[in-house]
Amino acid sequence: MSENQIRLGVDIGGTFTDVVLETPDNSYSTKVLTTYAAPEDAILTGIDKVCSLGGVNPASVEQMIHGTTLATNALIERRGAKTALVTTSGFRDVMEMRTESRFEQYDLNLTLPTPLLPRNRRYVLPERMDARGEVLIPLERPAIEQLADELAAANYESIAIGLLHSYVNDAHEKMIRDVFTERMPEVMLSLSSEVSPQMREYERFNTTVANAYIKPLMKSYLSRLEGRLRESGITCPVFLMHSGGGIISLENAAEFPVRLVESGPAGGAVFAADVAARHGLENVLSFDMGGTTAKICLIKNQTPKTARVFEVARTYRFKKGSGMPISIPVIDMVEIGAGGGSLAHVDAMNQIRVGPESAGSEPGPACYGRGGKHAAVTDADLTLGKLDPDNFAGGTIPLNKADSEAALQCDIGSQLGMDANESAWGVAEVVDENMANAARVHAVENGEDLSQYTMIAFGGAAPLHAARLCQKLGIERCLVPQGAGVGSAIGFLRAPFSFESNRTVFMKLTAFEPERIKQLFTEMEEEATTFVRACDATADILKDHKIYMRYAGQGWEIPVPLTTDEARTPNVDTYTERFETTYRTLFGRSVEGMEIEVTVWSVNAYTTPLASEKLLQQPAPENVQTQTTRALFDSATGKSIDAAVHSRTALAAGNQVAGPAIITEDETTVIVPSDRFARVLTDNTVEVAVKGESR
């Protein structure tokens, strides 16, 4: 990647398709409505717009990076292809039986999520490997041939192949692929040993089926997109953002489309990581709050944290366990049902509850005046004075404060004996507390202390709530970057080409096998490098090595990073020491006399990200005043105060305003409480920090 290129970042979201054009000296962005029937239409409209804004000939675009919710939506809305699963005899129902538990303990009328494939699309073959990868029942070719004919007769478009213990030995899965390819060359195949070679059959099979299910759709979309771009004279290579925060080639994306799930939020995390790099921040909490959900992610050393499994399409109040697990490398974030549209009510204990039900954009919060009668977070924000009714979304959506107050009075106040203002305070406090709790739990699970963190807030609703969240979390400093409204698309342009390769191989440190480890890492390095090489023929490729370790007998592995040297010349004492140090950081103490084992091995190969422009020295702060004020309710003290209202466009680098203050812009509003001040930095980021802090 060169910094002097003309590049496009394109993010297809649920409502809007965001397009960002970057030229060597400038950047242009636009939002167009997503066109569901043919998503490529919105992309081309958006590209036309930004190209004419920037005076750029589309033919001169040198690279396009694309991320999309299409894969996620196809899974949520069940719009995939006619797909079959072929699995080991005796295990037809793994994806239906899940963990055999109820994700909500007290609901007698609980409905479990429907498996992606009904039972009659799940087929079995007699074969069996054991946990060491040794064959217990050999797989016979005639049985595969017979099944191939049956599947061909049923006209499946796509087939997932998932056998027990194939993460150790993939021979049988490959044998099935060979016969199927001979017999029905037009059918798309997905092997569990390739899509997600990790132990735990439910997660692996489900991931493989999800891949197979959306493969025809994504393949066809991507090839249509390529065609339409060519017609418009855009002949540059197109790359895809994946859920792990890196970029892969269009061909690889079409082969493993499940890796595109949640690529939009991943772009947001990369965006925050780039802001972190620009500001030289080591510990960052990224906070992305939109209309329906809030996403929280930890970014250490300018790299978002990653995980190996996550859940998509939760069917029950965002509850853990109510969706389907996808085990692929993914940026680790918590997503909760808390956004501007989240609805509030009072429950049986007279407790205020907020979300996950959302008013969405139609009918929207009560104040939109589009038929929404119930109180949403935006109604509370308006009532508390955080929003200007005449200048919401650049004045395009006029807000009615009386409607907000009526809804709050009706849904909250009448039951708790509160007025509208106090109801609004309660709603705002509860939603902020929910987000703060999610952030705290996430931090504790990762052994981190948030008081050492800086928050980076983006997404339409985040800057309204960020400062209060900081107060609750003990965070002293928050940055609201420019371009927050199209953060994901900008993030795509900051992402490296990358691919993470994972293997499950159990190894106790008492039976340490240096040669085997070397071989394993060599294989994985090769695999990951090949993927990255497909995107960029010349760039330097860096590799991060990581192993997942635990005390033998525990069920949760913790990720332990290794240096390249440690990976290539494995030493048992080093591995032990690395594990114990990491364990102590997380849980306070290591456990004496317990055997340690490695379960998963991982190599992430990536190109060097574009060097983020480090900020110039900040100009001397200059306090600015304004005559415009508005009544703002201060949640921390429970009092209404007069806040100065500034327009962000009127503030220049170095300008500083003392809280209480409100900084308005088209896409959002930054709230500065009384204990904090705001300052505009040279990259037009607004910094909100505790008074008396000097940095």
Next chain:
Amino acid sequence: MNQISQVAYQVMWNRLISVVEEQAQALVRTAFSTSVREAGDLSAGVYNDQGEMLAQAVTGTPGHVNAMADAVGHFIRRIGRDNMYEGDVYITNDPWEGTGHLHDITVVTPSFYQSQLIGFFACTAHIVDIGGRGFGADANSVYEEGLYIPIMKFAERGSVDQTLIKLIRGNVREPDQLVGDVYALETCNEVGHRRLIDMLSEFNLSNLDGISRFIMENSRAATLARINALTPGTADGHMRIDGYTNPIDLHVKLSIEQDRMHCDWEGTSGLDKKGINVPLVYTKAYTCYALKCAIAPDIPNNAASLAPFEITAPENSIVNAVHPAPVALRHVIGHMVPDTVYDALDKLLPNTVPAEGAGSLCNFQVSLRPRSDEDAPEDAVRSEVLTFNSGGSGARPTLDGMNATAFPSGVMTMPVEATEQVGPVIIWRKELRQDSGGGGQYRGGLGQHMEVGAREGHEFDIQAMFDRVDHPARGRRGGHNGAPTTIAQDDGTPMQGKGKQFVPHGRKVIMAFPGGAGYGEPASRSKQQVCSDLANGYISKQMAIDTYGLSSAEASDVLQRSKNGDSI
């Protein structure tokens, strides 16, 4: 209470619930026993200085609900307030003052702030081994079931009792694992305590008095409102189940009164000779859980929300076993408590509760060892493997039962690939059991098939813990019964539903776990649902015809379309 503090209390109550969830999460992450880390058999809670529970994490184990609520009171009484210091940690596995059997370890930590005792944290986890005869029903008294740890100090002023550690280590089969788990329990209380102190300093409070009052008043009012909205009345419930050697009758009299619900287990069978007896605290937990699910599912568990549910049982009935009765497998009977309560509740509150389901979890433990009939291969090993599995749940008034899903327990199964990594066990089959869901307008959930053997060169004992062999789940309102449990070896050798049984080299155990019962007449089931069940193989062609009256031609047509992969 002034208005300002009401918003603050709202926030604090939320926070306390988050604190205990985090406490539970820390336990899952650091625990060693599969029962805790994979299956979620644990609980965690926070208490005020009187020992009243303020919040409890929602985990996989309703059986801990009331037990946890009562436990801290026992600790205060036994240890004595004057004898509690900062840095103390208390422990017990007393079945009667803890959570019902020796395999549950409860750890309680007093919480001090500004040198004052302000509350407690408690947590419980089910560990895989506590010595004695091992986890099973075969003991004749609690003395044979393993090591007993009375309520005592695990640590005083930060210093761990090394004598206790030595005693524990010397009495159990997996000492590292158990001691590791005790430290995990201690760590999780510590995590909770730190978060509580953060909260107090943030809100500038010095104790939990105000928030306790707020939680108790609101919870009590909400629970009483639900109870008082019901029509008062009395009804009897009964269910007969397998037991160990003789069938057991569970009888309950349920009454709905002003401000309370009362369940009395008068008439229930007496103690069993074997370890399936239930301490009252566990009976209370599952009775209460059943009632809460039906009438107040959204009200969190705490001292005030549990108080209006009163549960009594005659001493030395199987649901109120007193010391020294054997109680290791108290879950087998305890998991049947909700279905019995629902038999009564359905008469007072129709169209609310489900038909009977599999009830108890279908757990078994396998003890593998090198074959003894011939020379064993060199790499043959000994290993203990515990698995949790579920039958089908009962059909609901407007919904089918859930296939292979636990109720009332909420624990998870272990992945087969993970189980086979633990030892030389081979799970040959684990899939849904056709025709096992009782027919009805709403079908019972399907049970499951499991087949278990050992890797070449091994033989094993299987410790079976199954019920519903002779007493399948009964249908409601014309719904049919679910299928019973079956168990035998693959050569046809019959086996028992309970107890430790030898399986020679080369043999497999073939098990079929029970289905849930149906709700309403099968004739009223929509044809669409019958066809869909047939297409998916949830029911056979025979059952579609016999039970649901599908014509043979229709059935054949459905099967043909199903073969084409059509969605039906």
